[in-house]
Amino acid sequence: MLEAMPVRLVVLEAWNISRFLSVTNKRREIAGASELITYLDRRWVGEALARLHPGFTLEWRIETHPIELLETGAGSAKVLVQDAESARALVTDVTLAALRLAPGLEVTGVVGEPFDWGTPSALHGALREAQRALEPVRTSLPGPDARFLRLPMVDECASTGLPAASLSRLHPGEREPRSAESLAKWRAYGREDEGDGLGRLAALAGTEPWALKSVVQHLAEKADWVGVVYADGNGLGDVFGRLDACVTDPGNRCYADTLRSFSAAVQDAARAAFAEAVESLREQGAGLGQGAEGPVPVLPLILGGDDLVAICEGAWALPFTAAYLSAFERHTAGSPQIADALTRREKGPGLSACAGVAIVKAHFPFAVAHTLAYDLMTKEAKKVKDRVPGVPCSALSFHVLYDSSDADLARIRLRQTVAGPETVCLTAQPYVVSDLGSEPAWVEGRRWSDLLHRVGAVAARGEEGERLLPVSQLHDLREALFLGREVADGRLGNLRARYSRQGLEDLLGGRDSLFWRSSEEEPWTTGLLDAMDAERFLSAGVFDVHGVSR
Known part of the structure; x- marks a missing residue:
């Protein structure tokens, strides 16, 4: 057992995941970036551990072996290591792999101070300290864009706007200037299957x-x-x-x-x-x-x-x-x-x-x-x-x-907020998906089922396919929302006699107004704008032919 021996915690993490995904608008390269991000926890750490400690398996535990892979996932990894030299070598190996294989992805690693494995809760403290240490290490290093300098003058990548590394034939008959980052993402995605x-x-x-x-x-x-x-x-x-x-x-x-x-x-x-x-x-x-x-x-x-x-x-x-x-x-x-x-x-x-x-x-x-x-x-x-x-x-x-x-x-x-003597919020978001049972007053009107019900009322059609609530009337109500609560409810009153049995009452959810609030401290809220925006993006598969949610 290793009860009285010092252990170090190594934490590795990819930091600029959002930028790495979104630097291009091409779906193939975005998918390739997704693959490269996972290499940190799926490949590079495991390969580095196997090189540094031949015979390594996921079953190794720090009490009987020099290393233990504690956790991986979501572009991060945590490893327990007995000696400082192996810990530093692991960080070097993984970060070099990122530089070579995923240019543009920023991977940072820290080696924590040694702690006594036999001390209760010592690992919890080591994890907390390692996470604190990551931020200053990351900010002290130049970002990945510093690797892609534009002097001397170079052509621009056709995909990312970064300096091109080569002319590449990624499509038949075409040669385009591509950056090292773009090429790495393309290779990770694969040209065909x-x-x-x-x-x-x-x-x-x-x-x-x-x-x-x-x-x-x-x-x-x-x-x-x-x-x-x-x-x-x-x-x-x-x-x-x-x-x-x-x-x-x-x-x-x-x-x-x-x-x-x-x-x-x-x-x-x-x-x-x-x-x-x-x-x-x-x-x-x-x-x-x-x-x-x-x-x-x-x-x-x-x-x-x-x-x-x-x-x-x-x-x-x-x-x-x-x-x-x-x-x-x-x-x-x-x-x-x-x-x-x-x-x-x-x-x-x-x-x-x-x-x-x-x-x-x-x-x-x-x-x-x-x-x-x-x-x-x-x-x-x-x-x-x-x-x-x-x-x-x-x-x-x-x-x-x-x-x-x-x-x-x-x-x-x-x-989407109307100011005045009383504040009116024209969106009821967010919408609660959970079935809470006993619900606080704030949830009223903000359930996912409430949105579906309102969209069903807006989208409802008759037996011949005609809209039960005409588009022109709905858009008049929508315009009135921006003029204040009294104006919108006034126009609503003009429609109730004619359309109350054609979905208007379903749209109101049993209220006499387009608006509601959970307390006097809350602004007035309406769900009509959300329902009209969501109608075309809640597929027909969610509703039956009469616009009623399934």
Whole structure:
């Protein structure tokens, strides 16, 4: 046993994942970037450990072996090492691999101070100190763009705008200037069906490489609108920050095993939730080409830990996201490794997640859409943690970007707020996906089912296919929203006599007004604008012929 010997913790992490994904707008290179990001936890660390310590396996434990792979996933890795020289060699090996094979991806590693393996809770303290040490190390190094200098004068990459490294024939009959970063992503994706990245992403999507290739081509060349989805688990930072309260024994071995099993269970739950969400779209008829038998137009880019970044055809982005969030809750609640650990903190039984969905034109810059989706998740959907405290609560927030000149969330929501004697918010977001049972007043009108019900009322059609609520009347109501609550409700009153039995009462949800508020301190809110924006992006598969949600 190694009870009285010092141990060091090595933490490796890819920092600029968002920039690495979004520096190009080409779907193939974005998919290739997704593959290269996973190399840190899937290849480079394991290969480095095998070179430094021949015979290494995942079953090695630090009590009996010189190293132990503690955790990998989501572009990061944590390794226990006995001696400082091996720890530094590991960081050198992995970061050099990143420089050679994934130019532009910033990978940073730190070697923690030695701690006594026999001291209870020492590993928890080492993890906390290593995470603190990563930030100053990263900021002290020049960024990856410093490697791509423009003197002497060089041609510009046709894809990324970075300095070109060579003229490359990536398409038949064409030679284009390409940067080293672009070429690395292209190789990771594969020219046809042979790329590792295409195979891995196809496995995540539950299909074959050739089928996922058709999805990439469809999203790049045929789709009119696409949804960029960014989802993240709620409260994971707090769980890992206080994981010492989730273990059954204060010893470091129990802590290490709990960390490993909990992290693996979260990743398994996210993958299972993704597969379930894709299958739900297939059942609704989202398959390309051959109907339900064709590939579903969803491209997973990041699916590691509790993080999900995906591109989806616009018509299916919202149903996919809602299905993923619901499935993530179920799978985490059904995992003994997760439920048992959370129960010791009097939390759970499972985890929740929040998501942002930016629905944009297919050729809109991916970097901007990715940022908008992230802001929708962090600045809006995550509000539910404060609004619905104490229980797991999943929610999503979305925006359909018709005005491509301004994708700033703060300005978008400012335009959807009517100031005056009383503040009126023209969006009811975020929408709660969880079935909470006993709900606080704030949730009223903000359930996912409420949005579906309102969209069903807006989209309702008669037996001959005519709209029950004419488009002209709906747009008059929409314009009135921006003139204030009294004006909008006045126009509503003019319509009630004629359209109350044609879906208008369903749109109101039993109220006498388009607006509601949960308390006198809250602004007035309406869900009409959300419903009208979401109508064309909640696929026909969600509703029956009369516009009623299934």
